[in-house]
Amino acid sequence: MLNRVQEIVPPETGLMTPGLLLSIERGSIDDGPGLRTVAFLKGCPLRCLWCSTPDAELASSEMEYFIDRCIACKKCAEACPTGAILVSDGEILTDRTGCDNCGKCVEVCPGGARKMAGKKTTVMEVLGEVRRDSVFYQYSGGGVTLSGGEPLLQPEFSIELLKACQREGIHTAIETCAHADWHILRAALKYTDLAHVDIKHMDPAQHKRLTGRGNSLILSNIRRACHAFPNVLFIIRVPVIPGYNDSDQNIADTARFASELPNIQRIELLPYHRLGTARYSALGREYPLEGVPPPSEDHLNHLKKLAGCHGLAVQIGGR
């Protein structure tokens, strides 16, 4: 897409850095201060059971099928080169094992029932989108937030984008699980004003069970980052998943860990929600946490109080 950035900023190699984008959301009020544009990048090293953005997990593009938009024109079945789309009794089924996510069906789908999660982009293109809301950042103290997936899984792209935004005077934030090579995290933090870092569980074994990976790299990265970047504000985010990581002990351990670090602005307890479940169906996957209810307000308040004992500010939600 052409946009004004091309005219204003001289082309530099960094601006042409390619990336794989899930989506861009504008006017967000939950991803850092002010009104923000959030760029969700594809790919994540973790596989959290409760993931609300399963379409961001894979580092490659994936076909999503939203049945409520399907008009059953069957064009997709005709277009599919691998024969993975089957029509039976007027119902359209996608055989995920036969689908190689080539995107041919998406191209012919008239109603947008089939979409590609993951779009090739460049830093320049995303910067152009980010700049569209400059006036809103100006009046609200907002800016850009890189999220995902895990932005650090596309290090060149994320770093160049953060750098480009800072150069334009746009406030930068990242939302990261910190499961990345320290050198990558360090390079990204150089161009970051605010980092939201997730701690899913303090116990290494539990962490591995819930996310597929241990937490030692994550915790050591957080420790190093807080010491190395006194000018960056850090917010520790804990997704509160009833029955999985919401024990008093885990929350207290997390708060204690955070309270021993410099530069932590606060802890945010993010209540588990089920808004992402439809995306599992669109990807043809089972939702692993079926039947888990969101945490009660009482329980959240209890955890907030508990975490607050360690001296840091604690809030419920990400505002």
Next chain:
Amino acid sequence: MATAVSDSKARLADRVWQARERVLQTRPSIDLERAQIFTQSFMTTEGEPLVIRRAKAFKEICQRRTIFIQDGELIVGTPGSRIRAGIICPEVCYQQLDEELDTISTRVQDPFLITEEQKKLFTELIRPYWKGKSLKDAWMARIPDNLRQLAVGTSIIDFSGKDENGPGELAAGYQWVLNSGINGIKKTIERRLASFAPAVPEHRDRITYLKALLIVCDGIITLARRYAELARVEAATETDRQRKAELEQIAGNCERVPANPARNFWEALQSCWLYHCCLHMDLKGSAYCPGRMDQYLYPYFKRDVEEGRLTRERAQDLLDLLWVKFAEIVSFYTRWSAIYYSGYMPFQNITLAGIDGKGKDAVNELSYMMVQAQMDVRLNQPTLSIRYNKEKNPDSFMHKVAELVSLGTGNPAIFNDEVGMKMVMGHGVSSDDARDWCVSGCVEPLVPAKLAYWSDGGHINLGATVELTLTRGVQRLTGLPRPLPDTGDPESFKTFAEFKSAVKDILAYQIKKMVEGGRILDQASRELRPVLAASLTYPECIEKGLDYQWGGPKYWSPPAIVLVGLADIANSLAAVKKLIYDEGKLTWDQLLEALDKDFDGYEEIRQMCLSAPKYGNDIEEVDRLAAEIARFVAEETGRYTGLSGAEIVCGLYPVTTHMPFGKALGALPSGRKAGQPLADGMSPNQGTDVKGPTAVFKSASAVDHAAHRAGTLLNMKLSPSLLKDEKGLMHFVSLLKAAFALGIYHVQFNAVSAETLKAAQKRPEQYRDLLVRVAGYSAYFVELRRDVQDDIIARTEHMSFA
């Protein structure tokens, strides 16, 4: 400034509650008393000048009409013989009732009760006298056939019921009444009269006119005196001591005002209100707007509070009671017009905040209390507007405004102060006078007692522009040909530019016919419908001896032309450009066939149309088309002048015409199905803006709002969670500031309710834009699983009852 009334949330005085209930329990009914007295008076004044006849009739209404004082009232007066009375002005349009005499009480939209006795009165006295004499008769006799075929009952263009109602949207000089009293105004008239000489031919009409105004003054004073007498009589028999004292005070107030200058807050409110009633009695107007009440009432409030005569609680009660009085007024519309102005809407618009005459922040304690009154009373009238000056008005006031927004009543409308000033200055208003602008009708900027015009002079259906270009002048749903220039077979458009230019040709023709009709209506109104009671408080009307309707006010513009369906025309153009000319995915044949069948059996084509770029998503290629059409209309209307010689202006707001205009239309290339509503004002088509509010504001900012001097309107849905905490309020205010920095003129927020969410479950297609946000995550409501949707509905319901 801290809000003085934040503690009053739970506190609503019994009498306010009672008055509110009375409004809610009263079904609107037809009121023929004014029509009867007016007609009887006219029978005795044959041969006299029209203005004298009108003045005498008005005075007689003041002398003879039924008056009453209701339980617990502290401010008295109604324009009709009952509350919620639909007053008929037969001299304007007796036909209003004629055609619906037997169906008015049972019609679907805005029914009115009517008695057999009233029907008899109408058929025996009122209709026979006015037949052939009304403004509507004049209009029907004067419009040429080709205009009639285009404008009457077609929804291609319309004249906003200006042939059925009183004058246009107006904001009279309430402040002058408060400060000088009717007696003071009378003295001004008498002085002016003395300066005219009967021997000078051009003075004669002016002398007659000013004499008519003097009769109107007497009428107003007479009416107030009658209320005073009634209050005295009721006080005499009242056994409750407190109420007795109140009635005596009411009597004292009505003896004093509006004849004389008000001396305190209570008198000021009473004075304002009785004058307001008189406007409605003189002529049923489209929109009588009290304007900047927080400004002109403030000195009375301040003095009373400082001198210890008035507590803030008492002042709030008085305001709340006045607010209920506004809701006691309903407007009578014909079956046809009721669809356009549904909800018996009298459009009494009150404007708060902005800047004062010296350019300083005008927000005062009353501004907060009037927002609170709207929160307390929560009825469909008055309409509340905020002039938001983002540089000067304090955030704390906007937080108060946000509290009101969060109630989900759709109130208030928020206006960009700077753009509003620019708009009125576009009418030739001086920069000093512009500082006093207020909102009238829905979104139209006026200057009280100075700038006059029908800001809602009529509407152009932009969806019809597209349809009639494609069908070469045939309305798809009726199959009837309409007199329009033939722009040729769509197949013959070799390029998109040719198609666009054909669309503009049709649009230019619609504008031309609107101008033609507007002039006829304006002329007929000059001859037949002077507006005496309102003109009385326009100082220049007295100075010149000319009525509001004859160009008396200081500034004067011809009827404005209002566009409806900007998004529909932009989206239709964009879809044709993309699908036919850029990508060649469709032929004209295919598209026209699909439109003809309302996409029935052509769902694929419809989906292609729907996936073309849509206005409201900050997409330049379609926003540019919206801007181009808007500019074309502004330039095209500006080529014409009205009777006053001034340029004709245009606006972009629908009132509620986007509903009937949509009903009259077949399918459009935008993907919109037949009969669906058009987009309202500057708003995107329902459900097509999927990138959130910042993108909507960006799209809307592609249009030069100030060039649409009759005003622009932008409606926006607001996620229910946004306003729930302090941070949300801050974001809300910064969103507004940024939007206004982009040059947006007006925005009205609809906090999404549980009802909306339920509607979205039923018709997901129309609610694709509905975002649900929770901490760090947002999703489109319609894309959620049903059980999750139900959860959110339950939560929203809980919130609104909390």
